[in-house]
Amino acid sequence: MSEKGTISINAQNIMPVIKKWLYSDKDIFLREIVSNGCDAIAKYKLLALKGEAPARDDYRVDVIVDKAAGTLKITDNGIGMTEDEVVKYICQVAFSGAEEFLKQYKSDEGENGGIIGHFGLGFYSAFMVSSRVEIDSLSWREGAQSVHWSSEDGMSYELSASDKADVGTCITLHLNDDEKEFLEKYTVRSVLDKYCAFMPVPIFLSEVKAPEDKKDESAGGDAEDKPEAQSEEKPEQINDVNPLWLKRPADCTDEEYRAFYHKVFHDYEEPLFWIHLNAEYPFNLKGILYFPKIKNEFSASEGQVKLYSNQVFVADNIKEIIPEFLLLLKGVVDCPDLPLNVSRSFLQNDGYVKKLSAYITRKVADRLVTEFNTKREDYQKYWDDIHPFVKYGCIRDEKFYDRVKDALLFKTVDGEYLTLKEYGDRNYKDDKKIIFYTSDPKRQAQMVKLYRDQDTDVVVLDTLIDNNFISFMEYGGKEGMTFKRVDASMEGLTETGESDEDTRKALEEKFRKALKQPDLTVRLEKFRTGELPAMITVEEQSRRFSEMAKQWGNGMAMPEQRALVLNAAHPLIEYLKTADTDSDMTEMVCNQVLDLAEMSRQTLDPERMVAFLSRSNKLLTILCDAEKK
Ligand code: ADP
Ligand code: MG
Numbered sequence: 001m002s003e004k005g006t007i008s009i010n011a012q013n014i015m016p017v018i019k020k021w022l023y024s025d026k027d028i029f030l031r032e033i034v035s036n037g038c039d040a041i042a043k044y045k046l047l048a049l050k051g052e053a054p055a056r057d058d059y060r061v062d063v064i065v066d067k068a069a070g071t072l073k074i075t076d077n078g079i080g081m082t083e084d085e086v087v088k089y090i091c092q093v094a095f096s097g098a099e100e101f102l103k104q105y106k107s108d109e110g111e112n113g114g115i116i117g118h119f120g121l122g123f124y125s126a127f128m129v130s131s132r133v134e135i136d137s138l139s140w141r142e143g144a145q146s147v148h149w150s151s152e153d154g155m156s157y158e159l160s161a162s163d164k165a166d167v168g169t170c171i172t173l174h175l176n177d178d179e180k181e182f183l184e185k186y187t188v189r190s191v192l193d194k195y196c197a198f199m200p201v202p203i204f205l206s207e208v209k210a211p212e213d214k215k216d217e218s219a220g221g222d223a224e225d226k227p228e229a230q231s232e233e234k235p236e237q238i239n240d241v242n243p244l245w246l247k248r249p250a251d252c253t254d255e256e257y258r259a260f261y262h263k264v265f266h267d268y269e270e271p272l273f274w275i276h277l278n279a280e281y282p283f284n285l286k287g288i289l290y291f292p293k294i295k296n297e298f299s300a301s302e303g304q305v306k307l308y309s310n311q312v313f314v315a316d317n318i319k320e321i322i323p324e325f326l327l328l329l330k331g332v333v334d335c336p337d338l339p340l341n342v343s344r345s346f347l348q349n350d351g352y353v354k355k356l357s358a359y360i361t362r363k364v365a366d367r368l369v370t371e372f373n374t375k376r377e378d379y380q381k382y383w384d385d386i387h388p389f390v391k392y393g394c395i396r397d398e399k400f401y402d403r404v405k406d407a408l409l410f411k412t413v414d415g416e417y418l419t420l421k422e423y424g425d426r427n428y429k430d431d432k433k434i435i436f437y438t439s440d441p442k443r444q445a446q447m448v449k450l451y452r453d454q455d456t457d458v459v460v461l462d463t464l465i466d467n468n469f470i471s472f473m474e475y476g477g478k479e480g481m482t483f484k485r486v487d488a489s490m491e492g493l494t495e496t497g498e499s500d501e502d503t504r505k506a507l508e509e510k511f512r513k514a515l516k517q518p519d520l521t522v523r524l525e526k527f528r529t530g531e532l533p534a535m536i537t538v539e540e541q542s543r544r545f546s547e548m549a550k551q552w553g554n555g556m557a558m559p560e561q562r563a564l565v566l567n568a569a570h571p572l573i574e575y576l577k578t579a580d581t582d583s584d585m586t587e588m589v590c591n592q593v594l595d596l597a598e599m600s601r602q603t604l605d606p607e608r609m610v611a612f613l614s615r616s617n618k619l620l621t622i623l624c625d626a627e628k629k
Contacts, residue, residue, distance in 0.1 A: 003159040026179075029129050030063075030188070031195035032122035033074045033171050035312050037061040038201045040078025040169060044140060047079065053140050061203045062235060063192065067183045068210035070175055076201075077168035080139040083147040083159060090123060090135065090149060091157065126171070127154040129179040134172040136164040189238065195313040197264075198243040204235035243311060245286045245332055249276040261290050265304065265330050269293045272382040275367040277333065283356050287333035289326065289364065291386050303327050308334040320353055323361045325393040325400075333360070358399070365393075365403035372407035380417045383409050391469040398476060405477070410459040413441050413448050418457065420479060427457050433481035434491065437461045437470075446532075446600030447486035450493050453529060458486055467544070487601040488540040490565050494525040499568070503577060507566060510581050514590035520564060527567040534566045534573070536597045564594060585622075588615055 038061060047053040056077075064073040081089065126133045131152060138146040148162035164170065181187050185207045196203055244252060244260045261271050271290035279285045292303065305322045307314045311334065317327050321335065335356065368390065372379045390408065394401035409417040418426070423435060436451050437459045438444045451458050461470065461483070470483045484491060508522035527535075539561035546558040566573050572593060579586045595612045598604060604612060 004156070026128055027182075027191045028195065029125040029173075030072075030074075030182075030191045031312060032125045033173075034061055034063065034192070034196050034203060035199065036122060036171075037074055037076030037078060037169065038199050038203075038312075040076050040080070041201045042078070044077075044079045044167075047140065053079075059201050061199075061201055063188060063203065063205050064208060065183055065185050065188055065206070066208040066210075068208065070180075070183065072173045072175060072182060072188070073170060074173075075168060075170040077166065080144070080167050080169050081135075081137040081147065082139040082141060082144050085139065086135060086137065086147055086149050086159070124154050126173055127151075129175055129182060130173040131176050132174040134174075135169060136162040136172070137169040138162070138164045138167050140167045192238045197239050197313065198241075198308065198311045199239050200241050200311050202237050202241060203239045205238050206233055206235035209233065243332070243334075245276070245278075245288050245334055246311075249278055252276065257288065257290075260288070261330070264306070264332065265290075265292075267292060267330070271330070272385050273371065273378075274331075275364055277360070277363055279359075279363075283335070283359055284337050285333065285335050285356065285359070287331060289329045289331035289333070291382070291389065292330050293385055294388065303329045304331075305329060306332045307338075308332060309338055310334070310336045314338075320350075321357055321360075323357050323393075323397060323400075325389065325396045326360065326364060328389050328392065361393075361397060361400050362403065365400050368404050369407045379407070380409065383411065383417060388463060388465050391465045391472075395465075395468055395472045395476070401472075401477065405479075410435070410437075410461075413438060413452070413458045413460055416457070418459070420481075423457060423459070424481075428481075429492065433479070435459060435481055435483050436486055436491075437483055438486050439466070443603065444486050444601055447535070450529060450532075450535075451486060454492060456492060467547070471544075482540075484540050485543070487536065487538055488543070489537050490525060490527070490535060493529070494527055494565075497526065499524050503568075507573070507576060510576060510579070510586060511564060511590050511594070513581060514587040515594055521562065523563050523565045524568050524573075525565055526569050530567075530569060532567055532597075533570040534564055534593045534597045536562060536594075536601060537565055538562050538601075564597065566593075588619060591615060592619065 041059045041061070044053060044056075045059070048055045059077060061074065061076045064075070066073065133151055133154070135149040136146065137149075138144060146162040146164040148160045148164075149157055150160075151157035175182055182191075185205070189205055192203065192205060244256055247256075257274050257276075258270060261267065261274070269292065271292055274288055274290045277285055277287040277289065287308075289305070303326075304316055305318075305327055306316055307318050307321060319327070321338070322333065338353070338356075368379075368386075387409070390404060394404065394408070406419060406421070408420060410420070410423055411417050424433060427436075428434070436456055438448050439462050441448060441460055441462070448458050473479065474482055504522065504524040507524060508520065511522050512518050512520050542558065542561040546560045549558045572589060576586065576589060576593075579589070592612075592615060595604065595608065595615075598608075599612075603609075
């Protein structure tokens with residue numbers, strides 16, 4: 001007996017929407033059909049658990065590629081459907097059987113028993129790639145008749161009896177001519193790997209070998225006596241039904257975490273460490289976030305956070321759920337309660353999603369702080385690798401900053417790691433909260449040494465993110481400190497006291513003339529160290545502006561506020577005080593003093609370097625001549 005019908009609920013309106021929705025990710029039809037199979041098995045298990053259906057242990061979903069027939073078959077041995085159920089669940093688009101079932105069979109723990117579907121649209125995605133879809137199903141109910149359903153467009157269908165003999169459902173997709181790629185086993189495999197790698201029921205992939213295929217394969221060989229005309233190879237399980245993130249953190253070993261990381265992210269490097277999210281309240285949320293080792297520069301590193309819903313892959317890097325800065329991490333997050341089939345704009349405006357995102361941020365921050373508090377030595381070891389994440393996170397999210405600020409470290413030139421508070425306790429003076437830093441410990445070694453000689457700690461801030469981080473700390477961090485690069489001023493390096501303005505003026509004139517720099521600013525100070533005749537300072541803010549202008553290449557000339565600071569007590573400066581303004585020697589000494597000062601903060605440009613070397617040789621010769629006499 002055969003029956004015809006047309007799907008109720010305006011399918012004509014819905015089909016185009018589904019088609020459009022699926023256009024970008026056509027391959028999700030496989031996810032939908034396979035997850036329906038998993039759902040059907042989850043439902044069966046629930047019934048068995050309640051003693052309503054006989055218990056079994058052979059649950060599985062099979063995906064069978066049949067190139068010759070042009071079909072993909074997806075079979076499951078779940079609850080199956082009666083004819084009434086097919087009409088009700090399959091034929092009423094947007095009427096999700098899953099929701100109705102759940103209402104009836106809510107398990108005692110209030111969990112949803114691992115059922116994936118929510119929206120009743122999944123099945124129809126099959127029509128994206130199929131010219132005909134068939135269902136053969138036998139319900140678990142006693143005395144049920146098997147049913148065959150067939151449709152070409154998802155709108156009108158035919159019902160008849162089926163010869164299916166075992167409980168469960170088989171979906172047959174007759175693929176469109178232009179979707180033949182899904183008849184390639186490796187394509188199907190990669191789609192399954194993407195979406196189904198962690199689904200909760202064993203999923204097997206196999207291929208029907210057509211007789212012609214066999215001949216092709218053995219064409220050059222000796223195997224004329226192949227067995228039966230058509231056979232299936234041994235199905236291969238493609239998924240892991242117990243993904244690590246579902247285990248209790250206490251039961252997971254480091255080896256397991258590492259193996260999982262390598263397997264899922266194909267990254268040969270070891271992760272630095274990881275955070276196992278495992279919460280039921282206030283959010284049902286499980287997952288593992290790994291801090292990967294950064295290879296090159298911060299900007300080049302790309303993370304990947306895979307979002308799952310009940311072990312079904314949904315998408316990578318969903319910004320609405322995973323805070324942007326955490327996308328630099330690699331990991332998996334499973335949120336069973338998310339309304340995932342809805343649009344992005346909905347996610348953006350959803351209060352639940354916002355809270356979830358904030359919750360993930362908080363968990364990551366808390367974990368960092370715990371790591372710092374309980375394993376500071378380890379934490380310090382990977383601080384060099386993780387600090388860009390942490391700093392970026394602080395800049396992006398003040399709440400994150402508030403949580404991690406006590407675990408923020410500053411690495412000193414001596415390789416110590418200090419918290420803000422530790423730096424302050426050791427170095428803040430006269431109510432001045434200044435953090436001295438170097439952006440290049442090698443080039444700025446001389447300036448660094450001056451501070452180190454005064455027992456002032458100098459921290460290294462030498463990555464791309466540090467410039468932004470410094471600004472954030474000064475303006476957004478609200479701790480009231482300022483950062484000064486070691487060459488920004490002579491703060492703390494000079495004796496306080498009267499300076500002799502007339503002498504300063506005279507020296508300034510001499511230098512201006514000798515260096516042919518009429519705008520040069522010269523300061524005269526008494527250095528705490530006797531060794532150096534002069535230093536160059538570049539006022540912090542003006543240097544930052546000029547660097548920024550350079551970085552953005554907008555050609556805006558931002559003059560740096562430079563000064564040549566002379567050491568009033570140094571013999572060379574003493575000499576210059578009385579030296580003849582117009583003599584060659586004065587000119588050479590002035591230039592030499594300036595170049596040496598410049599070299600202690602940056603390398604000279606080539607022309608200047610050549611001049612410096614030749615002048616140095618000249619001065620040495622003069623010295624030797626004088627010695628001879
Ligand atoms: P959803 O999974 O969101 O409920 P679908 O369109 O994917 O929506 O499926 C609609 C309904 O059809 C399911 O809820 C279920 O009742 C029924 N169904 C689909 N596939 C199967 C299957 N393999 N076995 C049993 N029932 C199924
Ligand atoms: Mg579904």
